[in-house]
Amino acid sequence: MTDVRFPELSKEQPGAEGVLATWFVTDGDQVASGELLGEVMVDKVSGDVLAPAAGRVRLLVAEEQAARQGTVIARVE
Amino acid sequence: MSVTESATAQAEPAVRRLTTARAMVEGIAQEMERDTGVVVLGEDVAKYGGIFGSTTGLLDKFGPQRVIDTPISETAFIGLGVGAAVEGMRPVVELMFADFFGVAMDQIYNHMAKIHFESGGNVRVPMVLMTAAGGGYSDAEQHSQCLWGTFAHLPGMKVVVPSNPADAKGLMISAIRDDNPVVYMFHKGIMGLPWMAKNARAIAPVREEPYETPIGQASVAREGGDATVVTVSLSVHHALDVAEQMSAEHGVELEVIDLRSLVPLDREAVLASVAKTGRLLVVDEDYQSFGLSGEIAATVAETDPGMLRVPVRRVAVPDVPIPYARSLESAVLPTRERIKEAARELVGA
Numbered sequence: 189m190t191d192v193r194f195p196e197l198s199k200e201q202p203g204a205e206g207v208l209a210t211w212f213v214t215d216g217d218q219v220a221s222g223e224l225l226g227e228v229m230v231d232k233v234s235g236d237v238l239a240p241a242a243g244r245v246r247l248l249v250a251e252e253q254a255a256r257q258g259t260v261i262a263r264v265e
Numbered sequence: 266m267s268v269t270e271s272a273t274a275q276a277e278p279a280v281r282r283l284t285t286a287r288a289m290v291e292g293i294a295q296e297m298e299r300d301t302g303v304v305v306l307g308e309d310v311a312k313y314g315g316i317f318g319s320t321t322g323l324l325d326k327f328g329p330q331r332v333i334d335t336p337i338s339e340t341a342f343i344g345l346g347v348g349a350a351v352e353g354m355r356p357v358v359e360l361m362f363a364d365f366f367g368v369a370m371d372q373i374y375n376h377m378a379k380i381h382f383e384s385g386g387n388v389r390v391p392m393v394l395m396t397a398a399g400g401g402y403s404d405a406e407q408h409s410q411c412l413w414g415t416f417a418h419l420p421g422m423k424v425v426v427p428s429n430p431a432d433a434k435g436l437m438i439s440a441i442r443d444d445n446p447v448v449y450m451f452h453k454g455i456m457g458l459p460w461m462a463k464n465a466r467a468i469a470p471v472r473e474e475p476y477e478t479p480i481g482q483a484s485v486a487r488e489g490g491d492a493t494v495v496t497v498s499l500s501v502h503h504a505l506d507v508a509e510q511m512s513a514e515h516g517v518e519l520e521v522i523d524l525r526s527l528v529p530l531d532r533e534a535v536l537a538s539v540a541k542t543g544r545l546l547v548v549d550e551d552y553q554s555f556g557l558s559g560e561i562a563a564t565v566a567e568t569d570p571g572m573l574r575v576p577v578r579r580v581a582v583p584d585v586p587i588p589y590a591r592s593l594e595s596a597v598l599p600t601r602e603r604i605k606e607a608a609r610e611l612v613g614a
Contacts, residue, residue: 209459210468212282224281229459252463 190241192262194255197230205256206230208249215247225262228255239264279473284457286318288430288471289395292437293320293357295475297327300355303441306333306342307359316361317397317456339369343394347377350392355441360396363412363450377446378421392447393440394422399452399499399550401598402461406586409594413497414549414556416448417527423447423480424527428455428501430469432525435478443480452498452550466502481529485538489518492544492612495535495561497524500548500599507605515614527557532564536572539565543574544611548599553581578607 198204210227213219219239226237239245243264249255283291297303305311305320311334314321324332335342339360346358360366366373373394380390400409417424423445427433433451440447457467486501487508494504501523508519520538524531539545545565547558558579565572580599588594608614
């Protein structure tokens, strides 16, 4: 099982809060390593969330929901 | 894996969900891989990746020789694109906002659009002028216009206006491969950008391999027998929302035609639908007078006005500059509320 963390978009504020903008996959999908899972945003700067491993993805944060950088937002089982 | 399984896997094209912005980028990238003559230039297209995400990641993939940030001089870099195209390249030039065409209109209209004709057909200008259009986010009169009717009015340019990710990719590939200048207009509201208003229709399945979407062919975004809604770009999304509401609330089925291209215009698709429904509503986020909505109405009137059971309705921007204040802007844009009101009047619901 591999954790998928909210990427660090703001280096200056490591604990900055952002938003889970879009999930391109749905909960339970089979994903490949490196596949685009979603897009997050901190202060209008957006970044990609890529699958760190292959497997079944479990989404832990809903679209539009706030989350801090570095927190676990999904898992690949 | 058995032979049968392998054959099935090959028959189904690889598809994943993308935003419209990502689908456009994928189309450009695949053409850049295929043809070294395809280059991208414009303001903030390289390091920034396009302020509306239309070129994100291309610099990393193809380098600064082929993805070029230009100074803020639309006349200079659109002229550069015209010259490169005349010499055989296939440049994709981004005009950051369609509103800025005014400062470079000589290059666009007198050169890009006319060189093929002035040369007696001997010189081609295979370039793509891509540009962001549309409002709805309080960017006011100089950053919110659609203006596709203006480009479509002036002869010599094809004009494509996709509404969804799959068409955005296919029309981009078609535009790059086309030997004519193509103006590719993307509404900011369909791009699926995280910092704009959420739009579920801006994220949809897109095939991985390169493919062309034919320029000049409308699509039926939704079938229905009671009235025809002819529209383009973000208004397609609004029209589909309204169509779903009207179906649930009134049992009225709207047919939604997504024109996808204004030049060439798929008049047959409009006529075929109106022949079926007898009722026509044109929804256009461009200015009402002297534009697309009048052209569609004229197409029906010139062919067979007897097809119409009731007069044509239009929902467009009244002939005023787009206001900054959100309340005033909402009053002039073709919102779902305005579309629904007009559709209800059209069908008597």
